[in-house]
Amino acid sequence: MFGAAVAYGLARDGVSTIMLDGADGSLRAARGNFGLVWVQSKGLGLQRYADWSRESAHLWEDFAADLRDSAGIDVNHQNGGGLNLLLSDEERENYRRNIDIMRQQAGADGYDCEIIERDEIQKMVPGLRVGEGVAGGSFGPHDGHVNPLKMLRALHRGFTQLSGRYFPCNEVNHISHDGGVFVAKSAGNRFTAPKIVLACGHGITKLAPMVGLNTPIRPQRGQVLVTERIEATVEMALGSIRQTDEGGFMFGNSEEETGFDDGTTLPVTRNIAARAVKAFPQLENVRLVRNWGCIRVLTPDKCAIYDESETMPGAYVATSHSGVTLGAVNARHISRWVSTGDTPPNFDQFSARRFDVPATA
Ligand SMILES: Cc1cc2nc3c(=O)[nH]c(=O)nc-3n(C[C@H](O)[C@H](O)[C@H](O)COP(=O)(O)OP(=O)(O)OC[C@H]3O[C@@H](n4cnc5c(N)ncnc54)[C@H](O)[C@@H]3O)c2cc1C
Structure with a gap:
């Protein structure tokens, strides 16, 4: 999902792009996820990621419209807020504490999430009777959902309609860098490009070291x-x-x-x-x-990693949980970062260098 969103954004900006992908049987969280565009509870310990998730949720409406235009697919994006049901007093108390911490972390920017009672929940979901066992819920006004399979399909179709070239069944097993050109090899093919983005889920573990990056997932x-x-x-x-x-x-x-x-x-x-x-x-x-x-x-803190290689500039990694939520920022900001070098504010906070432990004497 990460790779498809970035590739779509690049093609959208008129950048000549090829997307290499694994086969049908490859691990692909993009096909088995829950479809939430979710902001509440995201970014505990890294406020920049909480802001990033919220920004993506806000961009999602335009992103969905854009996908409709370029791919002709309605991904059924709904952004009327999201409700997390809490099924015991203990769950409710834990979540309340979590909200307090997130609020402290967010400071003046605030953290929009509140605990609500059963009768309010019932009004929000009039079509179903809320069970007696529901101890409350947490409501986040920025949350929403989408059909994730339609989203993946729309990204792929939009990408090819925008002149992107897609090569499935080409799992990359080797990357080299020579004379300013990256060479990616799969079992039967060889592809060259001036830049390369590794946004391939668990495939990153093997490929990132080949471009001088460490991406712990x-x-x-x-x-x-x-x-x-x-x-x-x-x-x-x-x-x-x-x-x-x-x-x-x-x-x-x-x-x-x-x-x-x-x-x-x-x-x-x-x-x-x-x-x-x-x-x-x-x-x-x-x-x-x-x-x-x-x-x-x-990732170790469940927040995104975006890095460009210092030893091989022009090689990037982009990975995280929440590829549905982050689809809009990946298609807009990450593609622009790759094509122009422009970064959103405080972007370095997403580097995997945040996990480096200082050496002790
Ligand atoms: C149960 C579950 C529920 C989830 N629910 C949500 C949710 O509600 N909302 C949300 O925002 N996110 C959710 N997610 C997370 C979301 O699905 C992932 O963040 C997203 O799919 C990750 O995208 P990815 O591209 O990094 O990895 P994947 O989707 O796993 O895709 C990896 C891709 O890279 C390709 N690849 C791998 N290695 C190579 C290689 N060497 N060469 C070429 N191609 C390669 C594979 O073929 C595949 O297409 C959920 C995930 C799970 C498992």
Whole structure:
């Protein structure tokens, strides 16, 4: 999703761009995610990332319109705010503390998120009865959601309509730099370009050192469940029980340290389903039709890394969790950074150098 958004932005700006991609079976969080454009709780410990997420959410409306124009695909972006249901007093208290910390961190800029009560939640989701087990919710006015599969499709189609050239099944296994030109090799092909952007999820771990960059990321599994389609009842973006534009509900999503195992397990599936039914008891009789596991791309502080190589200028990395949320800033600001060198304010805060531990004597 990161790569497709940056490539789309470059093509949009008229920059001659090729996009190299893996095969159908490659790890691809872009195909298994939850579809939230989410700002609340993002950026704990790095305010610049909280601001970045909020900026992207604000740019999303124009971005969706742009995708509609260039790709002819409506990605069903909704930005009426987002609600995260809290299913116990303990969850509520933890979240309240989190809001306090985020507020302190944000200082004068403020942090727009508040805890709301069950009766207010009920007014926000009139189509479903809110369960007795709901202890409250956190409401963020900047949050929203989108159809992530349509988003990926729109980025790809928009990219090619804008004269970008797409090469699937070309997993890059070697990069070299010679005479100001980068050479990327896949099993059967060789591609050259004056600049190269590594925005390839977990593929970065192997490729970044080849351009002199260190990009620490780790895998984390999330399991997601999908129900049959039912009549539309909930338009608002909900943090873990979201109704899609097509009518099905998505329930999610776990956070499991299982390496690159993207399987599913019954205990986790059961727990996710039980939480959904606790939140909205009516969902008890809705049939589950699909579930999957998908691997997140997480940096150590869960905030984005954007870096240009010092030893090989013209080579960039761009990676993070939240590739849906950040789609708008990636397509606009990151593509511009790559093509012109212009950076948004305080952009160096996104460098992976923030993880360097000073040597002790
Ligand atoms: C369960 C789950 C729920 C999520 N929910 C949300 C959400 O609600 N909102 C949100 O904003 N984000 C969410 N995300 C995160 C979001 O999906 C990711 O941030 C985003 O997909 C990451 O994009 P990426 O391009 O870095 O990686 P991926 O989407 O994994 O894509 C990597 C791409 O790089 C290609 N590639 C890899 N290696 C190479 C190579 N050597 N050569 C060429 N190509 C290569 C692969 O083929 C693939 O196409 C979720 C993720 C998960 C797992």
